[in-house]
Amino acid sequence: MDVVVDPGLEHQAERARSRQGFLMGLPAIIYLFVFFVIPLGFVVMYSFATRTRTGRTELAGWNLEAYERLGEAVVRAVAFRSLWIAAVTTLLSLVLAYPLAYFISTRRPATRNMLLVGVMIPFWSNFLIRTYAWRVLLDSDGIFTRIMSGVGLGDGRILFTNNAVILGLVYGYLPFMVLPLYAAIERIDWSLVEGARDLYASGWSAFRRVVWPLSKPGVIAGSILVFVPSFGAYVTPAILGGNKKGLMGSYIVDQFMDARNGPLGSSLSVLVLVVMLMGTLIYFRQGGRSL
Amino acid sequence: MSVAVGLQGVTKHFGGVVAVDNLDLDIHDGEFFSLLGPSGCGKTTTLRMVAGLELPTAGSVQIHGEEMGIRPPNKRPVNTVFQSYALFPHMDVARNVGFGLEMRKVDKAERENLVAWAINLVEMGGMAHRKPGQLSGGQQQRVALARALVNRPEVLLLDEPLGALDLKLRQQMQHELKELQREVGITFVYVTHDQEEAVTMSDRIGVMHDGRLLQVDTPETIYEHPTTRFVADFIGQTNFLEATVAAADEVVLANGDRLRLSTEHSGGTPVAVTVRPERLTVHGRGEAPGGTHRLDGVVDSVIYMGNAINYSISVDWMHLDVRCPATLAGDRKYVGDEVTVSFDPDHASVVIG
Secondary structure, three states: OOOOOOHHHHHHHHHHHHOOOHHHHHHHHHHHHHHHHHHHHHHHHHHOOEEOOOOOEEOOOOOOHHHHHHHOHHHHHHHHHHHHHHHHHHHHHHHHHHHHHHHHHOOOHHHHHHHHHHHHHHHHOOHHHHHHHHHHHHOOOOHHHHHHHHOOOOOOOOOOOHHHHHHHHHHHHHHHHHHHHHHHHHOOOHHHHHHHHHOOOOHHHHHHHHHHHHHHHHHHHHHHHHHHHHHOOOHHHHHHOOOOOOOHHHHHHHHHHOOOOHHHHHHHHHHHHHHHHHHHHHHHHOOOOOO | OOEEEEEEEEEEEEOOEEEEEEEEEEEEOOOEEEEEOOOOOOHHHHHHHHHOOOOOOEEEEEEOOEEOOOOOHHHOOEEEEOOOOOOOOOOOHHHHHHHHHHHOOOOHHHHHHHHHHHHHHOOOOOOOOOOHHHOOHHHHHHHHHHHHHOOOOOEEEEEOOOOOOOHHHHHHHHHHHHHHHHHHOOEEEEEEOOHHHHHHHOOEEEEEEOOEEEEEEOHHHHHHOOOEHHHHHHOOOOEEEEEEEEEOOEEEEOOOOEEOOOOOOOOOOEEEEEEOHHHOEEEEOOOOOOOOEEEEEEEEEEEEOOOEEEEEEEEOOEEEEEEEEOOOHHHOOOOOOEEEEEEOHHHEEEEEO
16 A cells, blocks of 8 residues: 655654744743843833933934934043953963962863862852952951952052952953863863874974864853953952942943943944944854854 | 894882882883783883883883883884874874974975875875865874874884774784885884784784883794793684603693603793694594604594694593694594694703792
């Protein structure tokens, strides 16, 4: 007997496959849509809206004024200061994290896991609390200050300076640098280094010509993971920087709270988003893998 | 003949494990030398100590008479073809091949010439700008060879370089490697667990077992006159006739037969007499020629192989494997036939272990 499979059935099966998991993912999808996508839409909408004299935001008279104001000297200064601080934070994190990641990934597997857990231990307590702890340490009679002046490294009073902000940011985001670096270095086939050494490369040359280029995906991933949140950081500059000099995060809050300029606050937020998005795009373009 | 690689008392411990145990070996200049043994026998560790990738726990490694000591790999006049090839995935074929020259600061024009020469030598012309990931296993293997040979090392170390290739490619590469070695005249030290590979390619073979070097000889001598039971068993098929040394030139088989065979082992030492299956001949009972040693038995099984016939023959105290060239039907024996198996004592060896 001839068995004829209805082509419609096959088509149905394919369609079912393309929907696989959709229902199970639905709660999360709804959640993200309501609490993330819609508010984001509001922010974008606000950035084109009009600010009334009383500081209300009127969803009418759509214009680009808030974006034009991004070119103002004050805003530019804030943006560049944030970029600078984010860049320094990223570089310092990289310099600190690379040797650590290299060290961890060359240990035996059991030791490796222990060290990785160690790197993540700070996450077990709240970021805000930890940042306040830094404030205590950096206080004019805090331990940090006393040690610094004790060993003759200036008077050690760095609280409420950019340096304190960078210190806090490096502290907070270092694990985000260590983990992707570890993942990248750990993947490198050690026989490649032996191959390089066998082909007359010194230890340093073998690192520069083999290990470093092959760990680049980790460098890029880590740098983006540190740079992006540093650029938009709010808590750390607020607590350790004292907000004496405006940074992107606090400047945006100021626009909504004090200056009551919703459209400018929104356009600034969109700017931060675009910077972050570009960072993420670079990451994926480099063939980066999610961690 | 000058010595390319000289090992004296070389020992390597990993933690409490002895990987290489007091190894003495001279590898001659220009020879194709194989270190042969099962996995874990210490052959790769020995090679890595020559390369400088491991440092010996004790002993001396010399290359052309020069003590290597703790000299790092980049300061040794040797290059290695790794089992995994270890090609740099982020560099194309030409950059890979030129890496060693670049590290030694050979100037660009000369470097390009040498790289082109090496790429052609391994018949990879036209592939210079491919990345290793775009090459097949066999092609990667050729690049790894070119990358090592381009430096004209005094000694080329090869760590199971054909292990990852399929059988046909492996046989082809065996032939090509041998040709290549003749062409460039560089001493090859070749590590393998494949006895056939070692026998077909090598000028001399060193058989290793449990960190010790059991026998170093030409493939013919290793095959025809093994000195230990392990070597006899590891290389090809063989029969072991349990025996005891009676005098310097006489052993007594388990059935009481006396056999004139020279041995350096003292009287009373338990040994075995080993005879390859193709060195045994089968005759009708009592028809075996004089001057040979004869054992009476019964045919247990017959396997026709096309170019040969394999018999299993039971003599009252053991089984013997015999391989006869396939001849016309007249000479053929059948299961249950009463036969006499004979061999020339010159084709037998006394082994210990």
